[in-house]
Structures are given as C-alpha cells and as structure tokens.
Amino acid sequence: MKFIRASFFLVAAMLLTYCSKSNGGAEPTPVTPSDLEVFATVNPDNSGNVTFTATAKNAASYDFDFGNGTYQNVVAGVVTYQYPAAGVYTVQVIAKSKSNKTISKSIQVTVTISSSLLWSDEFNTPGAPDASKWGYDIGTGDNGWGNAELQYYTNRPENVIVADGVLKIMLKKESFSGSAYTSTRLLSRGKFDFTYGTVEVKAKLTTGGGTWPAIWMLGSNFSSVGWPACGEIDIMEYRGSDPGKIHSTLHHPGRSGGNADTKSTTIANANTAFHIYKAEWSASAIKFYVDDKLYHTFPNNSSIPFNHDFFIILNVAMGGTFGGPVDPNFSNTSMEVDYVRVYR
Structure with missing residues (x-):
C-alpha cells in the first residue's frame, strides 16, 4: 500500500509539472481595475x-x-x-x-475658505513709514531700474510720509544727485514675504504726463535667479498720460517686457478718488480686480514662477519705457495709499 500511495503522489506531481510546462510558465493575465x-x-x-x-x-x-x-x-x-x-x-x-x-x-x-488678515499697514501713525514693515530702494538703479526711468529714489520725508491717515509717495521735479526728478520706492522685502493670498490696496493715483505709479510684487528669490526668472506680479500700473486706464501684468520667462501677459480696464477718477486694487493669488490662478470687479484672470501652474514667496512694492516712477514722455509743465504729484492688506 505504501508503494501504491507513493506512486500516486509521484504521478500527480509529474502531471502538475507537465501542466505548468505546457503553460510556458506565463504570469497570470494582467487585471484592469x-x-x-x-x-x-x-x-x-x-x-x-x-x-x-x-x-x-x-x-x-x-x-x-x-x-x-x-x-x-x-x-x-x-x-x-x-x-x-x-x-x-x-x-x-x-x-x-x-x-x-x-x-x-x-x-x-x-x-470655500474663510479669509483671515495675514498682514497689513493702515498708515495711521504720522511720520516715516513703519520701518518694521517697509524698506527702500535708493538711487537710480541700473539703466533707470531697467526701464530708463528718470527719477532718483530717496527715503526723505520730501518724497514719502504718512500723514492724515494715508501714505503719500511724492514725485517731484527737482535736481538731485544727477537726476531731474525724485520719488520713493517702498518694499516689504525681508520684512514680509508670502506665498498665495489676496492683496488689497486702496489708493489714489497720480496726475501728469510721464508719471508711472505702481502697486506690484516681485519674487523673493530675485537676487539669486534674476528677473524675469523670479516672476513679477503687477497688481496695478498706471500712466498719467492715459487717465483712467488701469493695467495688470505678469512677467515670467518667455513672457516679459513688451511680451508680458497683460490686460487693462478703465475707471473714472483714478487720480482724484480712492479705488481698491486687488489680486487673488493661488496655485491655480491669479485674478485681478478694481473695486471688486474682475477684469483679468491668469491661469497659474507649477511650470511658471508664481508658486513661491513674493514681496510687495509701492512706487511712483517718472518716464521710462512705460511712463512715456514727460509733460514739460510737470512740477509734482503723489500717489496716496489708504491701506495695504493681505488676506489668506
């Protein structure tokens, strides 16, 4: 009996081996979910x-x-x-x-996300801008800050001051350190840098041909990668020679300078009344508004430089590639800012 049983198991094993070999040793058929x-x-x-x-x-x-x-x-x-x-x-x-x-x-x-105030300046304390929130670019920069601008930026109270509950950036016609005009360029670099959020600025703009006020943001890695690789988000740009026309623009590799992604809208009383200029910035889009009216939507994605820290810049330039010809009768003007608020 032991011999018969052993023979049976031997034959069974041979049959299994034969079946396996006859299947070619193939893996099971792939299964699709x-x-x-x-x-x-x-x-x-x-x-x-x-x-x-x-x-x-x-x-x-x-x-x-x-x-x-x-x-x-x-x-x-x-x-x-x-x-x-x-x-x-x-x-x-x-x-x-x-x-x-x-x-x-x-x-x-x-x-749906509830917004909370991340950072702000209400400009309620008279005197110089809050040094814990703002620094300065001083001088003329290379080639007029790269745009052939005509002003010399200072941090003097003659060009920037907080008074009457607003920030005043004052552009003046005067001879100063080899330039014919003076102004101020404030920036939050190193004091407040952030990724994604809603930036809201209430401001009254300048008058006079050649004036170029701007509310914008620059990538915080500017010093290491340069421009336009760092990315630039222009929330509001304005030409005094083209009253009422508001521009929002994005600069990035392949789309910079005159080839940038830009749109514009027209409003009344830009230089005599306060308006709210806003950008909603996320990983999927950057949206631009004036007085809560959407006029420019830019699709964001991981291949372009709008997904890292940026800082805020407020300035008034004169002339240059965007400001254009200067009115020969110009003497002075200012951009007044009621507040800057960043929500997340």
Missing part, C-alpha cells in the same frame, strides 16, 4: 480641507491629481488634502492594479 468610485467630503469649517475616498475592484493604489498642480499617490484610497485657495477644482483619480493597468475618473469639488 474596474468600478472606480470617487467621493469628496468638504470640511464645513471653511479650512480648505477635503477628504477624498476612492474605491475600485482590483486596485493596488490610487494617484490623485487635486486639480491645482498637486499630486499624491495613496495605497488605501483615502486622503485628506488642504487647498490653499478657494475655488472649483477638477480632481482626477487613477486606480492602478498590481500589473499597472489603470482606470480613471474625475469629479469636481467646490472649496
């Missing part, structure tokens, strides 16, 4: 947190594209992601099997 379902739960506290749950048959992992240039691989299919800005996002999920077969599905999610 199926029945992919994706659900999103938006946290009601307006924090930007969204919990995503993905399920699929035969899935070994899931790739999430959160719709703003951010990606994450998740094995279990459940992930919580905090969006840095409010908006409507198209989220794509790819389910992968162990054999790398895939299936995908997209859903839309609406994110």
Whole structure:
C-alpha cells in the first residue's frame, strides 16, 4: 500500500509539472481595475480641507491629481488634502492594479475658505513709514531700474510720509544727485514675504504726463535667479498720460517686457478718488480686480514662477519705457495709499 500511495503522489506531481510546462510558465493575465468610485467630503469649517475616498475592484493604489498642480499617490484610497485657495477644482483619480493597468475618473469639488488678515499697514501713525514693515530702494538703479526711468529714489520725508491717515509717495521735479526728478520706492522685502493670498490696496493715483505709479510684487528669490526668472506680479500700473486706464501684468520667462501677459480696464477718477486694487493669488490662478470687479484672470501652474514667496512694492516712477514722455509743465504729484492688506 505504501508503494501504491507513493506512486500516486509521484504521478500527480509529474502531471502538475507537465501542466505548468505546457503553460510556458506565463504570469497570470494582467487585471484592469474596474468600478472606480470617487467621493469628496468638504470640511464645513471653511479650512480648505477635503477628504477624498476612492474605491475600485482590483486596485493596488490610487494617484490623485487635486486639480491645482498637486499630486499624491495613496495605497488605501483615502486622503485628506488642504487647498490653499478657494475655488472649483477638477480632481482626477487613477486606480492602478498590481500589473499597472489603470482606470480613471474625475469629479469636481467646490472649496470655500474663510479669509483671515495675514498682514497689513493702515498708515495711521504720522511720520516715516513703519520701518518694521517697509524698506527702500535708493538711487537710480541700473539703466533707470531697467526701464530708463528718470527719477532718483530717496527715503526723505520730501518724497514719502504718512500723514492724515494715508501714505503719500511724492514725485517731484527737482535736481538731485544727477537726476531731474525724485520719488520713493517702498518694499516689504525681508520684512514680509508670502506665498498665495489676496492683496488689497486702496489708493489714489497720480496726475501728469510721464508719471508711472505702481502697486506690484516681485519674487523673493530675485537676487539669486534674476528677473524675469523670479516672476513679477503687477497688481496695478498706471500712466498719467492715459487717465483712467488701469493695467495688470505678469512677467515670467518667455513672457516679459513688451511680451508680458497683460490686460487693462478703465475707471473714472483714478487720480482724484480712492479705488481698491486687488489680486487673488493661488496655485491655480491669479485674478485681478478694481473695486471688486474682475477684469483679468491668469491661469497659474507649477511650470511658471508664481508658486513661491513674493514681496510687495509701492512706487511712483517718472518716464521710462512705460511712463512715456514727460509733460514739460510737470512740477509734482503723489500717489496716496489708504491701506495695504493681505488676506489668506
């Protein structure tokens, strides 16, 4: 009996070996995931947190594209992601099997975020601008700050002062250190730098041909990578020779100088009344407003330099490539700023 049993097991083993060899030793047929379902739960506290749950048959992992240039691989299919800005996002999920077969599905999610004040200057303390918030660029810069501008920037009270609840940047016709005009360029570099948020500035602009007031931001890595690699976000630019026309512009590699991404809108009383100039900056878009009226939307993505720290600049230039010819009768003007506020 022992011999019969041993023979039986030997024959069974030979048959199994034969079957295996007859199949060529091939791997099992690759399996494609199926029945992919994706659900999103938006946290009601307006924090930007969204919990995503993905399920699929035969899935070994899931790739999430959160719709703003951010990606994450998740094995279990459940992930919580905090969006840095409010908006409507198209989220794509790819389910992968162990054999790398895939299936995908997209859903839309609406994110609401409560804004909180991150930084501000209300300009309520008379005298020089707050040194804890603002520094200065002094002089004429290379080639008039790269734009053939005509002014010499100073930090003198003759050119910049806080009075009557507003900041006044004063452009004057006067001979000073070899220049025919003086003004001021304030910047928050090294005192306040940030990534993403809403910048809101209430200001009254200049008068006179050649005047060029600006409210803008520059990438904080400017000194290491140069311009336009650092990126530039012009929230508001204005020509005194073209009253009422407001420009918003973005400079970046391949789209700088006269080839920049720019749009404009027209308002009344830009140089006699205060208006609110605003930019909403997120990983997915930069949106520009005047008095809460949207007029320029620029799609942001990870391939361009608008996803790192920037600092704020307030200045009034004279002439140059944008300001244009100067009115020969010009004597002085000012840009007045009621406040600068940054929300997140």
